[in-house]
Amino acid sequence: xxxxxxxxIGNAMVDVLTRADDAFLAExxxxxxxxxxxxxxxxxxxxxxxxxxxxxxGGSAANTIAGVAHLGGRTAYVGKVKDDQLGxxxxxxxxxxxxxxxxxxAPKDADGETxxxxxxxxxxxxxxxxxxxxxxxxxxxSDIDPAMMADAEWIYLEGxxxxxxESHAAFAKAINATHAHGGRVALTLSDPFCVDRHRDAFRxxxxxxxDLLFCNRAELLSMxxxxxxxxxLDAGAKDVAILVCTDSEHGAHVLANGAYWHxxxxxxxxxxxxxxxxxxxxxxxxxLSEGYDMPTCGRxxxxxxxxxxxxxxxxxxxxxxxxxxxxxxx
Amino acid sequence: xxxxxxxxIGNAMVDVLTRADDAFLAExxxxxxxxxxxxxxxxxxxxxxxxxxxxxxGGSAANTIAGVAHLGGRTAYVGKVKDDQLGxxxxxxxxxxxxxxxxxxAPKDADGETxxxxxxxxxxxxxxxxxxxxxxxxxxxSDIDPAMMADAEWIYLEGxxxxxxESHAAFAKAINATHAHGGRVALTLSDPFCVDRHRDAFRxxxxxxxDLLFCNRAELLSMxxxxxxxxxLDAGAKDVAILVCTDSEHGAHVLANGAYWHxxxxxxxxxxxxxxxxxxxxxxxxxLSEGYDMPTCGRxxxxxxxxxxxxxxxxxxxxxxxxxxxxxxx
Numbered sequence: 046x047x048x049x050x051x052x053x054i055g056n057a058m059v060d061v062l063t064r065a066d067d068a069f070l071a072e073x074x075x076x077x078x079x080x081x082x083x084x085x086x087x088x089x090x091x092x093x094x095x096x097x098x099x100x101x102x103g104g105s106a107a108n109t110i111a112g113v114a115h116l117g118g119r120t121a122y123v124g125k126v127k128d129d130q131l132g133x134x135x136x137x138x139x140x141x142x143x144x145x146x147x148x149x150x151a152p153k154d155a156d157g158e159t160x161x162x163x164x165x166x167x168x169x170x171x172x173x174x175x176x177x178x179x180x181x182x183x184x185x186x187s188d189i190d191p192a193m194m195a196d197a198e199w200i201y202l203e204g205x206x207x208x209x210x211e212s213h214a215a216f217a218k219a220i221n222a223t224h225a226h227g228g229r230v231a232l233t234l235s236d237p238f239c240v241d242r243h244r245d246a247f248r249x250x251x252x253x254x255x256d257l258l259f260c261n262r263a264e265l266l267s268m269x270x271x272x273x274x275x276x277x278l279d280a281g282a283k284d285v286a287i288l289v290c291t292d293s294e295h296g297a298h299v300l301a302n303g304a305y306w307h308x309x310x311x312x313x314x315x316x317x318x319x320x321x322x323x324x325x326x327x328x329x330x331x332x333l334s335e336g337y338d339m340p341t342c343g344r345x346x347x348x349x350x351x352x353x354x355x356x357x358x359x360x361x362x363x364x365x366x367x368x369x370x371x372x373x374x375x
Numbered sequence: 376x377x378x379x380x381x382x383x384i385g386n387a388m389v390d391v392l393t394r395a396d397d398a399f400l401a402e403x404x405x406x407x408x409x410x411x412x413x414x415x416x417x418x419x420x421x422x423x424x425x426x427x428x429x430x431x432x433g434g435s436a437a438n439t440i441a442g443v444a445h446l447g448g449r450t451a452y453v454g455k456v457k458d459d460q461l462g463x464x465x466x467x468x469x470x471x472x473x474x475x476x477x478x479x480x481a482p483k484d485a486d487g488e489t490x491x492x493x494x495x496x497x498x499x500x501x502x503x504x505x506x507x508x509x510x511x512x513x514x515x516x517s518d519i520d521p522a523m524m525a526d527a528e529w530i531y532l533e534g535x536x537x538x539x540x541e542s543h544a545a546f547a548k549a550i551n552a553t554h555a556h557g558g559r560v561a562l563t564l565s566d567p568f569c570v571d572r573h574r575d576a577f578r579x580x581x582x583x584x585x586d587l588l589f590c591n592r593a594e595l596l597s598m599x600x601x602x603x604x605x606x607x608l609d610a611g612a613k614d615v616a617i618l619v620c621t622d623s624e625h626g627a628h629v630l631a632n633g634a635y636w637h638x639x640x641x642x643x644x645x646x647x648x649x650x651x652x653x654x655x656x657x658x659x660x661x662x663l664s665e666g667y668d669m670p671t672c673g674r675x676x677x678x679x680x681x682x683x684x685x686x687x688x689x690x691x692x693x694x695x696x697x698x699x700x701x702x703x704x705x
Contacts (some may be wrong), residue, residue, distance in 0.1 A: 092467060094469075095471060096472070097432070097441070097467075097468040097471045097472050097690060098464075098467070098471070099429055099430065100430035100464060102430045129459075129460055130459055130488070131460050134428075134430060137423075137427075137428070138427040138428065141426045141427045141428070142427050158460070218531070257603040360427065
């Protein structure tokens with residue numbers, strides 16, 4: 046048995062969650078429903094404009110790993126934080142959830158701070174993300190421990206990390222160590238604009254290295270530069286062994302080994318959409334690793350996504366296992 | 376018209392909120408339902424024991440001021456934080472709510488950090504608080520701007536601050552400046568054990584300087600060292616012009632000018648009791664300052680307390696004015 050079921054690699058961030066209406070988004074120049082990268086000056090300026098906020102550990106792959114760990118899965122996470130108060134919060138919350146978090150902290154005198162994401166939640170539950178990457182931008186090959194990757198059933202790579210100068214090489218190192226020892230590689234496309242920035246690199250990695258691709262409808266359409274969702278699903282299924290595409294209130298589409306399953310969404314009131322895709326992926330990967338079939342993994346993903354969008358914050362607050370039991374999945 | 380309706384002085388803290396059961400409290404040696412002071416070593420040790428947490432600005436008087444500001448009141452707050460990430464969070468959240476927060480930050484090289492309170496919320500909604508005071512302990516007379524106090528209709532003093540070596544003198548300076556310009560002084564007893572530590576000093580201040588005393592049943596009984604609640608209310612009413620005693624599910628008791636009003640509680644599901652007393656006081660003071668009568672102010676307090684205990688965190692998340700309208704109070 047491998048030591049880890051899932052090892053995640055991504056942007057280590059603390060979320061700064063606040064509520065505002067659409068007029069505020071327009072006034073503050075925030076693109077709705079997407080992730081935009083901002084620098085420290087903009088982060089300070091925007092923080093001065095938002096209302097009272099709360100701080101919760103976030104980071105896309107870290108949320109996924111927190112979900113797997115919450116379900117009792119054996120997990121580890123790799124992502125850079127600084128030796129500051131937000132870094133301590135991020136590390137605590139992953140470890141307290143049961144994940145291994147061993148990445149060394151950037152020292153107190155390093156440039157930048159622990160990354161943070163100012164998340165503005167509008168009354169419709171949509172989240173608009175403003176990301177100051179800080180030290181997490183500089184994840185590099187030496188941060189990857191090949192022994193950890195070799196001991197993983199799955200590694201889970203966050204597409205956002207393609208924005209870092211040395212992270213492609215870090216991903217390549219992780220992929221090689223994982224595949225050399227029979228592990229598999231999952232990737233999430235993260236965001237349609239992120240796909241736009243890195244389409245060719247994503248495409249190459251998906252075809253050559255990825256065993257499971259997570260994405261949502263907008264990301265998949267952006268990836269294959271088409272408006273025809275069916276064509277995009279077919280194209281994706283040709284590129285990767287397992288394609289899992291979430292589709293908001295329409296649930297999720299799973300394509301593997303020539304088969305197709307549609308999984309319906311779990312109806313819920315959307316309070317804060319932050320983390321829906323992340324927790325979907327966490328539940329899906331946990332299910333796969335535990336030996337459940339594809340449609341069951343997809344349903345687990347939808348149940349987990351429904352839980353996390355029913356409250357503020359991107360990590361589970363009720364027992365996902367209890368919810369899986371209620372839905373007859375375990 | 377004075378510039379400020381309420382100026383609060385208290386412990387500036389960020390709350391670290393987590394959930395756990397009663398067995399955890401016993402194992403970790405945490406007294407249930409009370410505030411215990413801890414040092415940095417214990418804070419680090421306890422933080423290592425708790426599960427995932429979220430960070431929200433807190434501090435008793437700061438929550439009260441946030442409540443008054445949320446209602447549109449003109450407010451300011453005085454309490455020490457450090458020039459660190461948690462200090463920035465604390466200051467942001469008060470200013471973003473509309474309060475003036477002018478206290479200078481303790482410099483980066485000062486001993487200690489911004490104070491924090493590890494709040495463990497049990498399934499019954501009770502909160503058990505573990506307070507590392509940090510730099511907030513050292514509030515001293517030079518932190519008090521007499522001009523600000525002179526321009527306040529009310530100053531609101533947090534009993535917890537009696538635990539600081541120079542804070543009695545700071546309070547005296549604030550009281551003198553306020554009273555000299557026709558303002559009034561409110562005090563909250565904060566906690567029965569805090570009353571135990573400072574009973575004589577509290578008693579003297581209540582008799583000589585306080586115009587409005589906020590407390591709850593346990594604090595009042597501790598203050599007057601009796602088991603007879605009626606006798607304690609009578610004793611309190613002799614010491615102070617306005618006595619407001621909250622009483623959990625029994626609502627609140629208001630005694631002023633020889634009159635007595637009982638105000639029923641607003642039924643609600645208790646998710647997290649943190650901040651109930653603080654928001655009661657904020658709504659009551661806002662009501663008084665706006666010219667509402669005593670029983671109406673008491674009902675406003677109960678409505679505000681019900682709002683804040685219905686969710687995690689000690690500051691309002693829904694519009695208190697809308698709730699006051701729903702209850703026919705404004």
